[in-house]
Amino acid sequence: MNSLDQIRNIGISAHIDAGKTTLSERILYYTKKIHKMHEVHGGDSESGATMDYMELEREKGITITSAVITCFWKDYQINLIDTPGHVDFTIEVERSLRVLDGAVLVLCGVGGVQSQSITVDRQMRRYRIPRIIFINKLDRVGANPFRVVAAIQEKLGVTPVVLQYPIGLEAQFTGVIDLIEMTASYFEGEHGEDWIQRPIPAALQAEAQAARDKLLDQISLRSEAITAKLLNGEDVPSNLIRETLRAGTLAHEFIPVLMGSAFKNKGVHNLLDAIGLYLPSPAERELVTAIDGTTGIRVPVAPTPTPPVVGLGFKLTEDEYGPLTYTRLYSGTLKQGDRLYNSRTQRTVRVGRLVRLEADRRQELATIAAGEIVGLVGIECAAGDTLCTPGTNLFLEGMEVPEPVMTIAITPKSKADSDRLSKALQRFVKEDPTLRVSTDPESHKILLSGMGELHLEIYLERMKREYHAEAYIGKPAVAFRETITRSADFDYTFKRQTPGHGQFAHVIGRLEPCDQPFIFENRVTEGAIPPSWIPACEQGFRDGLKTGWLKGYPVIGLKVILEGGSFHPTESSDIVFRVAARQAFEDAFRQAHPILLEPMMKLEVETPSEFVGRIQNKLLARRALLLGSETRNQDTIIWAEVPLLEMFSYASELRSLSQGMATFSMEFAEYRPLPEALIDQVR
Structure with missing residues (x-):
């Protein structure tokens, strides 16, 4: 086992087709994890990228499921997760980022900051993950890393610190200049395995020096030592630059930016160095906290090999060997045969086997310590479960799971x-x-x-x-929602005579529109309803959210205020109040002018410029709101918001409109009211 400060748990994320899986393949090759490089579009089970091990992934040339693999570069152990770029598989990115310490955000040198790039960056911010950016595909026609850097600052709202300068672009791209060491890096050999450092070409000396001056100016804001040396006209040593870059990256003050072309085997060695130099070890991440299930107090989880064991099962798979739980160990040391307590199920499970994850292969382990990402074989649990030492009852923060939008x-x-x-x-x-x-x-x-x-x-x-x-497959249906547009009062009495004791419950309050999915507010004065029955009332109102009364879709955007009521000493119970609350909800909901909400999608279309007019016209026919466009060389990027209801079969229409040359990506934006004229079309 490597020491904790030498471990790097990182993920590679990007917009679809930005080249992250190709980059992962090069990383595995240069770290000698694999001995032959495969390409994403291998097309059969014998070829295709190592991390895209599923047959469907290799056929379609896309990443569907996140894969974990461990490799070694110099003194560092890199636990690498390659995540999907398509928004339909965003949960794979979400649960991977939940357990990572650092990340590499890959941007296309031509496309720049695209829609899913922004989504992934937002996910990284939510989990406060330090990251570096790799601008890929500088060998492609239209590549412009300087435009991409400007877009990083404008669209992501972060401070990019450029560590390299390209030697040529497009077909003339041959290497990168290291602005810290002020040397030129070239990558020779059949697969770019020979990393050669030479003097900077004379024609690029002035541009490289200007880029270095900008780099020093940016990072001097957090280093008095660098500022002093610049003011005195002294040379700034490389180790001081790297220390300052590392500190600023871990503090989320800026993001180092590197460049290259993974497909052409250029710039990957520099990126591997940067992963070790600028991304955190498990000990350097912001301290993870968990909730003590016994006291309800939030407690820190120290990344040390001493007890207790605290881990998060973040992903489940199953194959011929049985269930496999991908687990991030945050604290303690775990051995084969140890027993773990599942805080959610309150059951103890036995660890049959510990395995190092190698994409679709496994390597047996006898023991693991805090900071590792491994697989536990044979454990029954769910994604997001906390596994800890028996006698410890801790709950780690779960994952944010988006709601489905299509059925x-x-x-x-x-x-x-x-x-x-x-x-x-x-x-x-x-x-x-x-x-x-x-x-x-x-x-x-x-x-x-x-x-x-x-x-x-x-x-x-x-x-x-x-x-x-x-199976027979029905037509896709949109996941509509229902909500209310005005307030409505309720004053409902549930009374039923039965043999023996009757049933009685009385609730008073109102429903109001709100911008949260659901809010329950208790304003009951003491004595009107016993406090022990208030949770049952809340659950009754939540029961009402499951099925609306307009078209039967779930209800969102609603606040329930419980103001009072009455009870009977022998005929009232928590069950009766739950039923009364649900009935009161139903009556008030019908009076609150309910409406249907439809999911709106953010749409990004990339097309050759000659097809822009016809594509925009067709989008308008699909009730799209055009937000703008941008021309990049011969291509145009169109941004729009469009109802999901109108987007079925859009892929085939776009192909016919653009002779197969346009592409699009789409992600959920928000729910908005469905026009009344279309309500009757909804089943």
Whole structure:
């Protein structure tokens, strides 16, 4: 085991097709983890990138599930997670970032800061993850790293500190200049494995010096030593620059920016050095805290090998060897055969095997210590469960799971298919928190809800391949929501005569619109309703949120204020008050002018400029709100907000409008009122 300060738990994230999986492949090759480089579009099970080990990933040329692998560079152990770029698989990014200490955000040298880049950056901010940026694809036509740096500052709202200067661009891109050492880096050999450092070309001396001066000016704001040397005209030593860069990066004051072309094997060695130099070890991250389930007090979890063991199971998979739990160990030392307490289930489980995760392979381990990301084999738990030493009852912060926005109906073709389908769905729902399964109360069809067409398509394909389950698939349906537009009072009495004791409960209050999904406010004066029954009232109102009374969709954006009521000493109970609250909710909801809300999506279309007019016209026909556009060389980026209801089959339409040359990405923005003229179209 490496010492804690030499471990780097990092993720590689980016917009779709920015080159993060290609970059991961180069990292594995140069760290001698693999002996042959594969490309993303390998096309069969014998080729394709190491981290894209699923057959579907290799066929489609995209990353679907995050993969973990451990490699070593110089003195550093790098636990690397390659995450998907497509917004439909955002939960893979979310749960990976939840357990990482640092990250590499990959940006395309042509596309720059794209929609999913902004989303990933927002996720990194939420978990306060220090990061570095790698501007990739500088060999492509139209590459402009200086424009990308300006976009980083403008769109991400951060301070980029550029550590390199490109030697040529597009077809002439041959290497990078290190602005700290003031040397030129070239990458020779069949696969760029020979990292050669030479003097800076004379033609670039002045530009490189200007870039270095800007670098020193930026970081001098947090270093009095650098400021003093600059004022005295002294040379600033490299180690002082690196120390200042590291401190500023860990403090989230700026983000180091590196450059290269992963596909052309250029700049990856420098990035590996930067991962060790500027990203934190587990001991340097902001201290993780957990809630003590016994006292409710938040306590720090120190990253030390001493007891207690505290870990987070952040991802589940299952294969022929049984269930595998991806686990980040935050504290303690764990051995094979040890017992762990699951704080959520309040059960103790035994660790049968410990494994180092190597994408789709596993390496047996006897023991692991705090700071590691490993796999626990044979443990039954759910994603987000805290696993700790028996006698310790701690809860680590969970993950933010987005709500699904699209639903399809599936019907098994036979009884055998029904059994296989049930097994498949049980496994998939356990693995993926954004995938939901329910049953339509009228048609009794199985409803599968997810983050988008591609998300659902992948799971349907996996059902066929892995479980041989055949099913009839209904048309996709949008996950609408219901809300209210004005306040409504309720004064509801539930009274029922039954043999023996009757049932009585009386609640008074009102519903109001609000900007949160749901708020419950208790304003009951002492004695009107016993305090022990207030939680039952709240649960009754929450029951009412599950199914609206306009079209039967869940309710959001609502505040319930419970102001009073009355009870009977023998005929009232918590169950009766829960029923009364739900009935009161239903009556008031109908009087509060309910409306339907539809999911709006942020849309980004990249197209050759000659197709812009026809694409915009078609978007307007789909009720899109055009937000703007930007021309980059011969391409144009169009930004719009468009209802998800109007976006089915858009991929095929866009291909026909642009001769197959345009691409688009889409992510959820917010819920907005559905026009009244369209309400009757909603089932």
